Amino acid sequence: MINDLPAPLPEEFFQLPTLELAQELLGCLLIKTTPEGTASGYIVETEAYKGPLDRAAHSFGNRRTKRTEIMFGKAGLIYTYKMHTHTLVNVVSSVEDVPEAILIRAVEPFSGIPLMHERRGLPDLVKLTSGPGKLTKALGITMNDYGGSFTEPPLYIAPGNKPESIQCGPRIGIGNSGEAVAYPWRYWVTGNPFVSR
DNA sequence: GCGCTGATTGTCT
DNA sequence: GACAATCAGCGCA
Numbered sequence: 001m002i003n004d005l006p007a008p009l010p011e012e013f014f015q016l017p018t019l020e021l022a023q024e025l026l027g028c029l030l031i032k033t034t035p036e037g038t039a040s041g042y043i044v045e046t047e048a049y050k051g052p053l054d055r056a057a058h059s060f061g062n063r064r065t066k067r068t069e070i071m072f073g074k075a076g077l078i079y080t081y082k083m084h085t086h087t088l089v090n091v092v093s094s095v096e097d098v099p100e101a102i103l104i105r106a107v108e109p110f111s112g113i114p115l116m117h118e119r120r121g122l123p124d125l126v127k128l129t130s131g132p133g134k135l136t137k138a139l140g141i142t143m144n145d146y147g148g149s150f151t152e153p154p155l156y157i158a159p160g161n162k163p164e165s166i167q168c169g170p171r172i173g174i175g176n177s178g179e180a181v182a183y184p185w186r187y188w189v190t191g192n193p194f195v196s197r
Numbered sequence: 198g199c200g201c202t203g204a205t206t207g208t209c210t
Numbered sequence: 211g212a213c214a215a216t217c218a219g220c221g222c223a
Contacts, residue, residue, distance in 0.1 A: 049204075056204070058219095067219055085215055086205055103204060133205045143218095174204060196205095199223085210212085 005038065006031065006158035008151045014076035018093040018100040021075075022048040022187050023168075025091065029160040030107050032139040033153050039112030039139045041129055042160050043104055044192045047171050048185040049090070051099030056177035059099035070147055071099035078155060080146040086133030089141050091150055091157070105132045105172075105186070107139075108194045115140075131196040163189040172197055 006029060016024060023046075031040040051059030051071060058081070059068040070079045071092055079090040079101050094100035107129045109116055116128045116138040129135040136142075141155060150157045171186045188195045 047204075058204075063220095065220070081204070082216090082218060083203065083205055084217080085207095088204060090204085105204090131205070171204080200221095202220085203218105206215090208212105208214090 008156040018048050021093050022046045022102045027160045027163045029158040032155045034140045037115050039115050040110045041107030044108050045106035045188040045195045047103040049101050055180040056174035071101050076150050078148040087136040088132045106194050106196050107135045130194045165190040
């Protein structure tokens with residue numbers, strides 16, 4: 001267990017263009033503090049959503065609603081979304097009034113692993129966080145985190161290890177969203193076993 | 198208010 | 211490989 005929590009990344013870090021930030025986030029630590037303890041993991045897979053152009057995004061065509069409101073805010077904000085029985089977590093990127101975000105698809109457990117096992121009820125380490133819905137449950141991320149900032153606890157991102165090599169490719173699970181399906185906006189750490197599918 | 202949809206996962210065939 | 215789970219958000223009446 002770590003007593004000293006790592007310092008969060010500065011707000012400036014998130015000011016990068018969405019596609020660059022999606023790559024920079026790989027290898028960073030995603031940390032969630034709760035009354036039960038702290039759980040964290042290295043981000044190993046991300047996916048970019050560029051609202052104005054992207055038919056797969058909730059904010060396609062600059063659609064501004066209660067749900068997507070947060071994506072029009074500043075970079076570094078937390079956008080959580082409930083999908084079926086699971087919660088997904090995004091990092092808002094780009095500048096204000098431009099609805100772009102990065103979905104965190106997978107992390108590699110780093111600290112608080114016993115807590116994650118307890119939350120997921122699984123003995124298999126790899127299956128704890130190898131998917132967007134799974135990692136939120138393992139880390140204890142909920143809709144309560146919606147609207148917060150990744151620059152401060154209880155949910156934030158800290159510098160980690162830079163991956164040796166990363167790959168990019170088409171996104172997954174967005175069905176037929178026209179041209180958007182083929183955009184290579186999914187990034188992952190080469191060869192990492194925690195990457196989904 | 199009412200019905201439809203979905204950025205996923207787990208289970209069954 | 212196919213399908214149900216489960217609920218908030220959205221569009222429309």
